[in-house]
Every structure is written in C-alpha cells, then in structure tokens.
Amino acid sequence: SRRKEKLSPGPRPLPFMGNLLYKEYGPVYTLHLGSRQVVVLSRYQAVKEALVDHDKDFSGQGDVPLFSKFNKGNTIAFSNDNKWKVLRKFAEQTLHNIRMGKQSFEKRIMEEVSFLMVELRKNEGQLLDPTLVLRLSLCNIICSVLFGSRFDYELLDWLPGPHQRLFHNLKCLKHLITLSICEHQASFDPSSPRDFIDYFLAKMTQEHQDLMTHFNLETLETTTHNLLFSSLEPLSITLLYAFLTLLKYPKVQAHVQEEIDCVVGRARRARGAMPYTNAMIHEVQCFADIMPMSYPHRISRDTVFRGFLLPKSTDVITLLSTVHQDPSLFMTPQEFNPEHFLDASQCFKKSPAFMPFSAGSWMCLGQSLASMAFFLYLTTILQSFSLQPLGAPEDINLTPIGPGPNKIPRPFQMRLCKC
C-alpha cells in the first residue's frame, strides 16, 4: 500500500558517491547536492531495472547546467521530451544509413587507420606519447561521418593555439561546424547524401513547410556539435586506456597478437573470429570505466521503485561503475581479466553487466561506431607493432587522474617496436 512507500534513505549532505555508499545504504539512496535531491542507483540489478525495465518512468531528461546553457535544450542530449525523441530517432536512423552505405563506417575507419599507421611508422622505435595523434585520428573518423571530410595531421599542426583548444573550446568547434554547413549547402545533392549534415539538410528540405519542425539550421549546428563533443573524449580516453593496459599486461598483449597472426591473412578481420581480442576490448571498457555514471535522468511520473517512492521530477543518477564492479556478475571485478568475457571453451561470452555505453532507450548513440573503431584500431596497430613501456610493466599506474566526470588515464609514453 502507498503508506508503506517511503523516500529512499541516504546521507545528507555528502560530496562523494560510489561503492562505499552502496555498502552503507544499498542500491537505492538519496544524495543532497546543495538544494537538489538526487536519487543514486548502484549495481547491475537496480540499474538495469531502472534503465531497461522501467525506462518509461525514468524517461525525463536530467539537467546539466553547463550543457543547457550552451545548447539551450536544442540538441539530442538534454533536450525536452518530444524534441529528444524526434532528434534521437533521426540520428539513430542516419548513423545506421551511413554505417550500411557505400562509404560504410568500416571503410571510413580503415581509411583513417591507414593514415595513422603512416604517422606511427615515422615514430617507430622512439618514445611516443600517443595522446595527440590518437585524438586527431579519432577526430577524423567523427568528422568523416558528420562532415564527410578529414583533416591532414600536418595541417592540424599549423592551426593556431594549443591543440587542446580545438577539442575543448566549444565556440571554436561551433565555428568549424558553421563553416562546414555552408560548404555542404553549396554542394548539396538531396539524391545522394554523403554524411550526417547532408541527411539533416535533406530532412530540412522535406519538412520546410512544417512550422513546428525541429529540423532547422540552428538545431543542425547544435546536434552536430553534440555528436562531436559526446564522441571525441570517450573514444580517445578508451583507446589510451587500452594501450596503457596492454603495456601493463604484456601476456594479454602477446595473446591478442597471436590471435591476430592466426586469423588476419587467413580470414577477414572479424570480431567473431577473434574471441580473445573481443574479450580484451570489452574488459578494457569495463575496467577503465571511463564514464562512471550515465547522464542524469529525471522521473517522469510518481514511481514506486524497489519499495521507494520516487516523486515526479526527481533527478536520478545511475552509477555505471558499480555495475562494472558488481561481484555477482564478474569473478574478479577489481582485476583486469579478459576471461570475464570468455566461456569455458574460450568462446566470447556476452555479459549483461557490460554497460560503458549505459543501457535502455538512453543508451549511447555511438556504440556501434565506437566498438568498430576500437576493434579496427587495436588489431591494425598490434598486427604491425608491439607496444613497449618506458619502465617496468608492474610500475604502470592505471588509476585515473584527478576528480572529474570522466576517468582520464595518466600521461604516458611507449615505444612502438616492429613485430
């Protein structure tokens, strides 16, 4: 009965969260962040029940003031109900069309990997901090999907100001997008869309008489920006973590290389044929756990969840990191162990607790692009090079730097040695 329902318990106020709080308060608790109350969900079962089984109740957009200020609710993440549905559906369909099209994801990624390999070969045998070159390369993949073009690595070297500005200065990115949209308009052929911007322009033409349409130039700018901004950081951080982890665990690296040698050349580079490599990539993503929580969501109607009343408009945070460390689903959650994703016959085994991209209807839009990029980057690089650390592997520190919404690996250098 409703009388038994109570607000979820929780500390007040506490500046941090995670597994410690789970131990004290269980999988559902309330945090008081200034004047706001936020309900926090931990571990696989509660997170999955909220994001997948109760997705209609948890379907409101939470608020992240920085984003709302910049995008004014005019994009996919952090837009209102109806706009989110329309833009999200369009973006999903468009990314699917591009993935399956003549210039598929795979072709775009492999083209970029070949440029990266030329750059890496120039550094063979030398100490290299791979951060910048990887970022540029991954940025080019996203640019290829969104704008149909890539930047020359040398050209980027000549851009004024530190490179970080290109990635972090929101206004600078917006300017780049505006320029690209103008170029697209000048060469636009509705019968053969080349990239995300062309698909959006085609939709704008289709709906130009609809006064209520969400498809206009301003939304095109903010949505393209949203896709660029949401993708660059997680893609490069994950790949850097993959390198760092392979440096720390040379046996895992050797195992992956054996599998590559055995499969590539005989068969197409395919994830299905490379279970250990696939397992390693899944494990890196869970272990690195670069986005420890999903974006905030909001309860869309009064909801009873696991015996607690969550009133309409309550903000909810799901702690993905507690899913990745859930001992009921991972044998050794504190250790890097690709066996988490292998069965007794060493075949790849999915885990329901694999949630780096979150789950349910809010799940990351870029999952298939990101997964394909990790696989093709890692297999191509490890086919040609073995990665060697600067010091002893056991001294490599995998703990992330600083507090912040994302976990970022410590800067490192490595040597690429020809296999």
Ligand code: HEM
């Ligand atoms: C390793 C790579 C990536 C990781 C770990 C990652 C992770 C995530 C997570 C955890 C969310 C929040 C989901 C939620 O609120 O429950 C998210 C949302 C999102 N991601 Fe990614 N992402 C990655 C790459 C990408 C890429 C490549 C793209 C673009 C092609 C992308 C576009 C987005 C967008 C647009 C959203 C907002 C979705 C919405 O609100 O409906 N992400 N991502």
